[in-house]
Amino acid sequence: MALRATHRDAGPSTVVDLSGKITLGEGSALLRKTVRGLLDEKRTHIVLNLADVDYIDSSGIGELVSAYTTVKNRGGDLKLLHLTKKVHDLLQLTKLYTVFEVYTEERAALNSFQQAAPPAGA
Amino acid sequence: MGTDPKHLEITLETQVESVNLAEEMCLRVAEAAGFGEDDCYKIGMSVREGVINAFHYGNQERPEKKIHLAVDLTGEKMIIHVLDEGTGFTLANVPDPLAEENLLSTSGRGIFLMRAFMDEFDVVPGRTGGAEIVMAKKLPLQNNPGTNGQGSQGAAPAQGA
Numbered sequence: 001m002a003l004r005a006t007h008r009d010a011g012p013s014t015v016v017d018l019s020g021k022i023t024l025g026e027g028s029a030l031l032r033k034t035v036r037g038l039l040d041e042k043r044t045h046i047v048l049n050l051a052d053v054d055y056i057d058s059s060g061i062g063e064l065v066s067a068y069t070t071v072k073n074r075g076g077d078l079k080l081l082h083l084t085k086k087v088h089d090l091l092q093l094t095k096l097y098t099v100f101e102v103y104t105e106e107r108a109a110l111n112s113f114q115q116a117a118p119p120a121g122a
Numbered sequence: 123m124g125t126d127p128k129h130l131e132i133t134l135e136t137q138v139e140s141v142n143l144a145e146e147m148c149l150r151v152a153e154a155a156g157f158g159e160d161d162c163y164k165i166g167m168s169v170r171e172g173v174i175n176a177f178h179y180g181n182q183e184r185p186e187k188k189i190h191l192a193v194d195l196t197g198e199k200m201i202i203h204v205l206d207e208g209t210g211f212t213l214a215n216v217p218d219p220l221a222e223e224n225l226l227s228t229s230g231r232g233i234f235l236m237r238a239f240m241d242e243f244d245v246v247p248g249r250t251g252g253a254e255i256v257m258a259k260k261l262p263l264q265n266n267p268g269t270n271g272q273g274s275q276g277a278a279p280a281q282g283a
Contacts, residue, residue, distance in 0.1 A: 023170075024138055025138040057174070058171055058229070058235055059174065065228050069226055093238055094231055094234070094235075095220050095225060099225055
């Protein structure tokens with residue numbers, strides 16, 4: 001299934017709901033476009049909800065890392081929410097589980113931003 | 123699927139769509155061979171990564187070059203060959219994606235994933251001058267009682283390699 005992405009504001013933070021596959025081609029491109037669009041709108045506190053993402057290849061992993069570093073470089077932060085088992089195992093295998101902040105509750109993910117600095121540009 | 127060796131091969135265009143096509147083809151073979159869901163996922167992902175490697179690194183995304191995919195099903199294992207028309211590479215020179223300095227790299231995890239997901243993995247010089255990825259997964263035990271999951275031979279290089 002092709003990737004779909006919608007986003008919703010939660011106070012100063014934004015939750016991006018993703019569903020489908022993050023793979024080479026359109027999936028990775030849509031994730032990149034979505035995150036860059038949010039940064040253009042000064043939305044720098046981003047939660048990627050991966051509850052309905054059941055497949056990520058190396059290109060998709062690279063895009064997640066790219067999104068993370070791009071947001072960090074803009075003074076923000078990007079966190080992951082609701083990993084499926086396959087995605088969880090893949091992030092553990094690639095040691096990226098130690099890089100990303102991963103949450104199982106949306107409220108906890110959003111609260112984690114409040115304990116940090118306010119969004120860049122806010 | 124019987125125990126007679128089977129051989130399939132297909133020549134793919136150097137385009138993104140070939141990645142999905144190759145994965146789907148190999149998944150059908152794997153399912154028919156009796157692999158379970160988890161192994162099918164690992165085989166599919168490995169084929170995907172092999173073809174991405176050929177598409178991007180081997181053929182440099184040049185449409186005049188081809189990607190050659192072959193699948194051999196023996197009584198013991200499923201062997202997959204992915205051959206590109208690039209200039210080849212040395213496996214030992216591929217950076218370790220788990221090294222601290224590479225963790226935030228946006229690429230370079232494909233070889234690592236294939237190695238992790240398959241029972242056998244190698245890269246050999248191909249007949250085209252490019253790299254040939256050769257990887258294999260042992261058949262599930264119920265289809266492979268004679269080996270008891272042990273002692274399978276190394277992945278054989280493709281003809282002409």
